[in-house]
Structures are given as structure tokens and as C-alpha cells.
Amino acid sequence: MSVQEEINENTSISKLAVIVSQHLKANGIISVLSGGSVVTIYTDKNFYESNDLDFISPANHQKILEVMAQIGFVKAKSTHKHLTHPNTKIVVEFPTGPVNLGGAPIRYEHFDEHEIDGGKIRILSPTQSVMDRLLHYISTKDAQGLDQAREICERQMVNLSAIEKWSIKEAMASPEQHERIMKTCKEAIAKYNKSQKTNN
Incomplete structure (x- = not known):
């Protein structure tokens, strides 16, 4: 073909x-x-x-x-x-x-x-894709970017430590945005980890 x-x-x-x-x-x-x-x-x-x-x-x-x-x-x-x-x-x-x-x-x-x-x-890795979506959220305050980042974290293995450092040093998130990002990602990663244990 x-x-x-x-x-x-x-x-x-x-x-x-x-x-x-x-x-x-x-x-x-x-x-x-x-x-x-x-x-x-x-x-x-x-x-x-x-x-x-x-x-x-x-x-x-x-x-x-x-x-x-x-x-x-x-x-x-x-x-x-x-x-x-x-x-x-x-x-x-x-x-x-x-x-x-x-x-x-x-x-x-x-x-x-x-x-x-x-x-x-x-292709952007799952962690990079999360950053890409969060960058949209940080720059425009559009919650859709945060929602998309959450969905990736719930379904793929991502590096939370890298996201945390990036949010402050490179993405220049405000303290409020950074707090919301970390809370959202941590909750989503917890769901991912739980699903992996269930599947195994």
C-alpha cells in the first residue's frame, strides 16, 4: 500500500x-x-x-x-x-x-x-507536553491548558520534579498559578499511579 x-x-x-x-x-x-x-x-x-x-x-x-x-x-x-x-x-x-x-x-x-x-x-514527551499546555495556561490564564495538562498526567508517566522547577524558573508562573499547577498535577499523578497498581 x-x-x-x-x-x-x-x-x-x-x-x-x-x-x-x-x-x-x-x-x-x-x-x-x-x-x-x-x-x-x-x-x-x-x-x-x-x-x-x-x-x-x-x-x-x-x-x-x-x-x-x-x-x-x-x-x-x-x-x-x-x-x-x-x-x-x-x-x-x-x-x-x-x-x-x-x-x-x-x-x-x-x-x-x-x-x-x-x-x-x-514528539514532545509527556512531561514536555504538560509544560507546553501549562505554558498556555500561564500566559493566557486559560484554564483549558491546565485541564489538558491534568489529563496527560492522569494517563502518562511524567516528571513532577521537572515540572515544578520549570514552572518557577522558566515558565515564570505567579505564586498562585504555581500552587494551582502543583496541586493539579499531584492529584492527577496520584490517579495515574493508582491506575497502574490496579492494572498490575
Whole structure:
């Protein structure tokens, strides 16, 4: 089955992430999956369903467009940054990089490849995805970011110590925000640990 044939209305967002990431890699383009789609992948659609994939890449944008066209993705309009495909409603975007979680930019090669839906891709780790969502909460005071971080903590193993240090030193959370973040994450991690004991 060709890559083109693998993309259809039933292709999940995680599977499409693998297809796109591996196609980019095969053409010498490094990329990191970030944003809301990572939340969807780490929560198995139980909480938040994203319909777009955000890949951050240092590659020339014109080269990215040419490579993506090989598997049927084209710009929606000349004024739009997102790419669409006739066989899926999921759109693909390439936001300006580098990846930044509030502190110094993170080098692309420092992101590990994670096994997602039968393939390995560079993607924010669960801890980094929590930070990404919390950064949105801290900067905009939008509680949705905190809710998304909580859902990841309930379903994935995350590093609470790293989150605590990051919240104060890099994300510049206010004392009130930091307290709420730690309370939310601790409660969610306790749920995760309890579920792991039950499953084992």
C-alpha cells in the first residue's frame, strides 16, 4: 500500500502523524510534533480531540511544501499556513520554530523518538507536553491548558520534579498559578499511579 493510499477518512491523527513524520524523515527533514495533537495522542482521544498536526522543523518551508505535495498535501490557500489533503479532514501545519517551552530553545536532535501507533516519531514527551499546555495556561490564564495538562498526567508517566522547577524558573508562573499547577498535577499523578497498581 502506498503512502497516498494509507491516508483516508479513517486514518487516525496518531497514524497520520507517523505517516507524515516518516515521510519527512525519508526526505531528510527533521521535525518535532507539538501542540494539541500531542494531547490527543497521549490521552487516546478520551479528553481532547485535535484535528490538526503541528510539526516544527528547521527545514526550508518551500522544501517542506514540495515534500508534502508528494503525499497529497497542499496549501489550503495562498494566505493560509496549513496544508490539506483531499482524503482527510486533518490538517497539517508547520509553525515557526524552534521548540520553546519558556526557557532556552530546545535543539531538534535533543527530542527523543517515541513509539506512536506502530512507528517512531520525534514528539514532545509527556512531561514536555504538560509544560507546553501549562505554558498556555500561564500566559493566557486559560484554564483549558491546565485541564489538558491534568489529563496527560492522569494517563502518562511524567516528571513532577521537572515540572515544578520549570514552572518557577522558566515558565515564570505567579505564586498562585504555581500552587494551582502543583496541586493539579499531584492529584492527577496520584490517579495515574493508582491506575497502574490496579492494572498490575
